[in-house]
Amino acid sequence: MWWPRYRRYPICARTVPEASITIADLGEFGLIAAIRSLLPAASGQVIGIGDDAAVVRAPDRRVVATTDLLVEGRHFRREWSGPSDIGGKAAAQNLADVAAMGASPTALLVGLAAPGDLAVVWAEDLVRGLAGECARAGAAVVGGDVSSADSIVLAITALGDLSGRDPVTRGGAHPGDLLAIAGQPGRSAAGLALLQAGLAGPREAPDLAGLIASHQRPQPPYDAGPEAATLGATSMIDISDGLIADLGHLAEASGAAINVETAGLTGDRALRSAAAALDADWLTWVLTGGEDHALAATFPAGTSLPGRWSVIGMVTTGHGVTIDGRPAKGPGGWSHFS
């Protein structure tokens, strides 16, 4: 169903520039119809947008479910990121939480609260970003809600399927287990630092532009989650608050200690270039930067891991996180309200 874009401008339709149409012009049902027209139906979807609720396949007889709020000014800034990147990042952080349980993402529900003067094209690009990241993860946007509000709030819920695997929690790490990561922590923090410093035009420094892209549009290794579960991972977590902080959550939930060996964290060329340009320490970005949505998992000693998993430490007895045997210190991550 397509709601005519110029519904309230039947006479002057050809003279109103598309970019000036606001979501208030379209109205609630018009906006929903416009969003719906951008979204393909997916194979896992039994009933999608347009009814009281969606119906999604859950072949495993269990469904993995997670929700996150993204508040303008706290989680994103319209002046720093375009709507497609904001949508992609919002989807990524929820889909990564599903993957971190060892599940394959299946569906996304999207709540969008926004001021009435928001341009429809902005909302449409947001939805394109959400849908694009869903497609990368094998999922689809199946439903949502829109509301007016003074500033933009996104509420994303992601669902996933375990395909018969046991869910991998934060609480199963045992002393002696290997600690490994898939993905590249630190790149998002480096990209943010470059943005804050006003550095790195894409043409002059493609490496640095890649870091900025990693900040604006992280690309979590979704299929590494189910892969880890199949490989027998004893615990797993999505790195969203920073490596040390999230390993701290994992250690606490498991009643064990974790030691990170920095020799396992090599830092790619771009990270080292950015650190040199900013006179910063790339290892700090790797250890404390959030939002990359890399996955950290523990595996029984001797597990043979595919190439994308880098062993970076071990689980030991005790509690807390150590770096090369010394207690981790410094900023451990991000906390709201404080």
Added chain:
Amino acid sequence: MWWPRYRRYPICARTVPEASITIADLGEFGLIAAIRSLLPAASGQVIGIGDDAAVVRAPDRRVVATTDLLVEGRHFRREWSGPSDIGGKAAAQNLADVAAMGASPTALLVGLAAPGDLAVVWAEDLVRGLAGECARAGAAVVGGDVSSADSIVLAITALGDLSGRDPVTRGGAHPGDLLAIAGQPGRSAAGLALLQAGLAGPREAPDLAGLIASHQRPQPPYDAGPEAATLGATSMIDISDGLIADLGHLAEASGAAINVETAGLTGDRALRSAAAALDADWLTWVLTGGEDHALAATFPAGTSLPGRWSVIGMVTTGHGVTIDGRPAKGPGGWSHFS
């Protein structure tokens, strides 16, 4: 896990009144721990709060999922409703959407964005309201997220199970079908009108107080949803925007017309009392009031319906909604952004 309430006041713990503790005092993780301590684990829950995602049973191999945003000042006012009622109502409107598909609610995920100066006791009572309404529906709060924001935004996602039944959509009504409702539309609108008029102290007029309670804390007939599916309902919708408006959605999705016979809408004593007190028309409340979350469903002619289902009309050929054969007019419901 319980996070000490006075964590940041170790010295003056006994002198700080509990009501003055804010969520900023507790911090993000403290608030999550406080919320978690209020929530019982439910039988349908495999993994609940505290991991990257929840895992919920979905025995049907399909999961029903719906999400709603509630924005302070748009959907609720703290000066008109207490936190427990706001939570109860937020849960009810999502759980009712699950029931309207013919499913039994199983789980709720809750996003709470709020200013840091919000009292912890307010957030706790909100969660008690959410949990209480979940218990009434047979569901449980299994996860969520908290964030800071300038005003309160609630993002609720409800999940449900079809137990082998086909989902009942808005699109299956056929000419000749009976139209029936379960629940009591109009009561919430009457209660709102009483509140706006400053009428109805509970002691003097218990009937009217009941209407105000219906506005503050609607109690949808959740099990009527699966019941309707079992009885062979051809279409169903949750009445949230108003009876005429929502029947309009159902008629449009079904490609049919619906005629409501007002003789079937008797109006209870309280509605008639309130209408007399306010010099208002109780039937207008019934036809256009939203937020009661009664269920409207269509059934093949001749279906024998249990007592709680009142036949109020018929599906016919054509399109749109008529009242006693005349086109419905007047306010059809609520729309955002317009």
